[in-house]
Amino acid sequence: MTDLAKKRFAQLGQQLQLDQLTVVRRQAEGWRNGLTGLTGLVGVVFVLKGRESVAGMPAVWRWTTAALLVAAFGLLLIGALGAVRAAHGQLGQRTWLTGDRLFAAVLDEVERTQDALTAARRTSVVGLCAIVAAIGVSWVVPAEESAAGSKEPATAVPHVLVVTVDGPRCGELMAGDTRTLTLKVAGESGESGGRTPAASGWRSIPFDQVRSITPVRGC
């Protein structure tokens, strides 16, 4: 009984010896396309992104985000170049085109292609993780104004410095009409003498006593 499959696989093996570099290149092209698609997928998934910039984040998180993005860029660049190198070969490689040396060079190049592809795959995945981490940091880290210790949002009420005939008054601008200006002045009730919220008082200043109004960051 003749087992022709044995011979067919032997023939396939002989053919693969000649074609393996082409096969590996084609395989690398598929991987390169997959990695490129994966990188683009991150952009699609994170289209509902959080803040637009790192401004307003605490310094440590701002630098963390920047470092993650720089690392991600470097890793993705290395990965992309590695994938292209695997798919299309190294520029300037030469060998003597004798049968044995070419055969050895093909085997070498197959191994180098596989190594480049493996490195490209790993660096691309790590780079993508770094991008996701950077975006995650920008999502979850609170803004610096609210992290600075103030209980009230910084944009809630503007502070103003009002110069009156009796002297300057600083507080939060609560209300104003044609006759009076109402400020919320911290620590001026006089009862407790402290600067606690409980000691805050509302002061109405007639407009005819106002000399100037200047917006300030705080009192």
Place this chain on the structure above:
Amino acid sequence: MPDHVPTDFREHEPAVPPTDTFAVVRSEDGRWYTVTGPCPTCRATVVFRVAYGVLGPPKRLLRGGRRTPEPLTGSIPVYCQCGYPHAEKPPESPDAGCGAFWEVPVPSPAPGTTT
């Protein structure tokens, strides 16, 4: 003994005469074997090379220089590649021999070993 017997082309697995000897030589870098010996059917000397190939990216974390593969064990299926024309060969056949194929056992893993 003539170099070549002009047999008709036929794909079959003949019995290898016990007097036939085959040289199975591993290359210096260990990445391919070369089998040399007479075809049991057409008696031409056949040189058959089998290389170590890769089917996918390696899993190892650390990369080194050129890797020497594990020695081949078992036997190598060999088919005739004598290069002589043989009658009755179909024109679409990729064979370059008489169509015979056989197995050559691989000796113990020592470079340069012959059987």
